[in-house]
Every structure is written in C-alpha cells, then in structure tokens.
Amino acid sequence: MTIGIFGASSNHLASSYFEAAERLGTMIAEAGDSIIFGGGADGLMGACARGAKQAGGRIIGVAPKMFDEPGFLLRDCDEFLMTETMAQRKEQMLIRSDGIIALPGGIGTMDEFFEAITLKQLGLVHGPLVLLNTNGFYDRLLELLEQMAEQGFMSKNCLVLLRVCATPEDALEAAHRAEKAKGSIRRLKDYTG
Numbered sequence: 001m002t003i004g005i006f007g008a009s010s011n012h013l014a015s016s017y018f019e020a021a022e023r024l025g026t027m028i029a030e031a032g033d034s035i036i037f038g039g040g041a042d043g044l045m046g047a048c049a050r051g052a053k054q055a056g057g058r059i060i061g062v063a064p065k066m067f068d069e070p071g072f073l074l075r076d077c078d079e080f081l082m083t084e085t086m087a088q089r090k091e092q093m094l095i096r097s098d099g100i101i102a103l104p105g106g107i108g109t110m111d112e113f114f115e116a117i118t119l120k121q122l123g124l125v126h127g128p129l130v131l132l133n134t135n136g137f138y139d140r141l142l143e144l145l146e147q148m149a150e151q152g153f154m155s156k157n158c159l160v161l162l163r164v165c166a167t168p169e170d171a172l173e174a175a176h177r178a179e180k181a182k183g184s185i186r187r188l189k190d191y192t193g
Contacts, residue, residue, distance in 0.1 A: 029057025
C-alpha cells in the first residue's frame with residue numbers, strides 16, 4: 001500500500017507532533033507500506049518520511065520545481081517527482097496513493113485535505129482518508145464540519161468518508177482497515193429513506 005502523507009512543513013511545533021509523525025513513518029515502513037509526501041525535508045512531513053526511511057521503507061517525494069532550493073527538499077527519497085505546479089503535486093500524490101493520512105498542518109495541509117475529501121465525495125478518489133488528530137489538533141475542524149452538515153452546507157454523508165484517529169497506531173490501522181467508501185455526485189444530497 002502507498003500511503004499519501006499530508007502534514008506541516010514548519011519546524012516550530014511542539015516535539016509531540018514530531019514524535020507522532022516519525023513513529024507513523026516507522027510503522028508504515030514496518031508494515032511493508034510506502035509513503036508519498038510533499039518532498040519537504042522539514043516539518044511533520046519530513047519527520048514522517050525520515051521515520052519511514054530509517055525503518056527501511058520506500059519513500060516517494062513530490063514537489064514543484066519552485067521548491068528546488070538547497071536544504072528545502074528531502075533528497076534521500078527512493079523516487080522524486082518534480083512538477084511544474086502545486087496543483088500537479090497534489091494530483092500526483094492523490095493518483096499514486098492508495099490512501100491518505102493527514103497529519104496536523106497549516107493552510108497547505110488543509111488545502112490538500114479538503115481537495116481529497118471533495119474528490120472522495122465526488123467518487124473520484126476511493127482510498128481511505130484518515131486524520132491523525134495528535135493532541136486534539138483537528139477537534140475544532142471536526143466541530144466545524146459537523147456544523148456545516150447540521151446546517152445543510154454539506155452532506156452528512158461527507159462525514160463518513162473520513163476516519164479520525166488520536167494515535168499513529170490507530171491511524172495506520174484505519175488506513176489498512178477502512179472500506180474504500182465511494183462517494184458520488186448523487187450523494188451530495190442526504191436521503192432519508
């Protein structure tokens with residue numbers, strides 16, 4: 001299984017976030033899985049990739065050419081794809097992933113996560129989508145999503161398309177066990193029958 005990793009690129013985070021990210025990468029490799037990630041050397045994505053690599057796992061980096069600067073990208077990848085745009089980067093990550101685990105992150109991670117759940121809702125992405133909710137990071141986002149569904153701004157069906165896990169162990173298990181729930185354009189409306 002190739003697991004797409006979305007996550008922060010910042011190094012200015014509490015150590016518990018880095019520990020969880022690196023542990024997830026280690027466990028992915030130990031399970032015989034590969035990761036595909038945004039190619040960054042820093043932040044949670046870098047920590048996860050290093051954890052996987054140190055445990056003997058296969059890592060695939062994907063980054064736009066504008067990020068090709070000294071020290072910015074993790075070059076110790078088994079494969080590295082350079083794209084022209086950020087949109088192409090996301091596309092490659094989604095196409096080549098059998099499932100996604102989103103670690104805590106900033107606006108880039110939110111962009112990636114929301115594109116993945118939108119495409120999953122539309123039936124264009126089928127693999128598991130997991131939020132690693134380290135330290136309750138995603139609690140407020142989940143409250144917002146529930147509010148959006150309750151007030152009719154999105155289908156309640158969207159909420160069943162993702163799994164939320166507090167630990168790397170649970171996140172990896174969810175990625176392996178989650179049914180490949182399929183969305184479709186018809187599921188944009190909630191049915192009661």
